[in-house]
Amino acid sequence: xxxxxNTVILFLIxxxxxxxxxxxxxxxxxxxxGFAKILYGYALFPGFSINILAITVPFIEFVSGFCLIFNFLxxxxxxxxxxxxxxxxxxxxxxxxxxxxxxCGCFVFSSQNQTAANxxxxxxxxLFLLSGIYMWMKIKxxxx
Amino acid sequence: xxxxxxxxxFFLVFFAVTTAFFYNHFSxxxxxxxxxxxxxxxxxxxxxxxxxxDVSIEINNPETIWQIIQKKERMILDVRPLEFYxxxxxxxxxxxxxxxxxxxxxxxxxxxxxxxxxLIYCSGFECMDSHNFATNLxxxxxxxxxxxPGGFRQWQEMGYNxxxxxx
Numbered sequence: 001x002x003x004x005x006n007t008v009i010l011f012l013i014x015x016x017x018x019x020x021x022x023x024x025x026x027x028x029x030x031x032x033x034g035f036a037k038i039l040y041g042y043a044l045f046p047g048f049s050i051n052i053l054a055i056t057v058p059f060i061e062f063v064s065g066f067c068l069i070f071n072f073l074x075x076x077x078x079x080x081x082x083x084x085x086x087x088x089x090x091x092x093x094x095x096x097x098x099x100x101x102x103x104c105g106c107f108v109f110s111s112q113n114q115t116a117a118n119x120x121x122x123x124x125x126x127l128f129l130l131s132g133i134y135m136w137m138k139i140k141x142x143x144x
Numbered sequence: 145x146x147x148x149x150x151x152x153x154f155f156l157v158f159f160a161v162t163t164a165f166f167y168n169h170f171s172x173x174x175x176x177x178x179x180x181x182x183x184x185x186x187x188x189x190x191x192x193x194x195x196x197x198d199v200s201i202e203i204n205n206p207e208t209i210w211q212i213i214q215k216k217e218r219m220i221l222d223v224r225p226l227e228f229y230x231x232x233x234x235x236x237x238x239x240x241x242x243x244x245x246x247x248x249x250x251x252x253x254x255x256x257x258x259x260x261x262x263l264i265y266c267s268g269f270e271c272m273d274s275h276n277f278a279t280n281l282x283x284x285x286x287x288x289x290x291x292x293p294g295g296f297r298q299w300q301e302m303g304y305n306x307x308x309x310x311x
Contacts, residue, residue, distance in 0.1 A: 030173065032168065032175045033173070033175050036179055036190035037270060040181055040188055047179070047181035050190070051178055056160070056161050059163055060164075063156055073155070073156060075149050076149055076156050079145075079149070
């Protein structure tokens, strides 16, 4: 019974993380110029790296999400997702701490001030990361 | 992590990155490998195949803009939304929000003609609205349209005069 519940929970986490990353990657792939401007707005990346990141990161998101949904190389895919989430948390947290206003560009590009929304985003990413770490540990144990 | 998992991770990253560059190269929305992110060179942008600003129409010098305003050499158009204009704008600027282009263009045609010198600005180096407005005007036959890429933010930061609450 307990194993069944665990299996259902892990399936849901896998689905939620996978779909979230596929969707987040997809809309950035559709508008790399918009995403590049979002990266510039973070005021953290050197100019030469912005376009390279705008081109590659969405595909890493998309591929890892896709692999997680279809259970293809799930641990490598999950590792990438957890690394990306850790990076997002550091970037968002750092900018919130220094009071730098930015648009995360996570799902919808916007020109509005989103400081309050980014606090929610930080909390959401932390929850996602905790779910990802939980799943990582369970996959290691062979539950999934 | 096992060796198999490390190999799997490298495989996924390699596949994603290779696909990304391949897709970007052929996509109509693709961008250059290196964008224009120096404000000293004008409006910042990724240099996209689909939508890149015409930097040749930019006047990227607030001192020159100040002289233009003092000598009234050009009609100044603020293309930000009206509420931002009302909070403050460049001296003598008139509000022509890009988001209401179809509604405001008639008023502009009443006030000027296609040979009048115009200067357009929006919020700053990250804003493409002034370039988009300029493109629309050039498509309509306006011959002398320039853009101030630093926009209201740079103007304010440099400590130049600002007018408020005038439509």
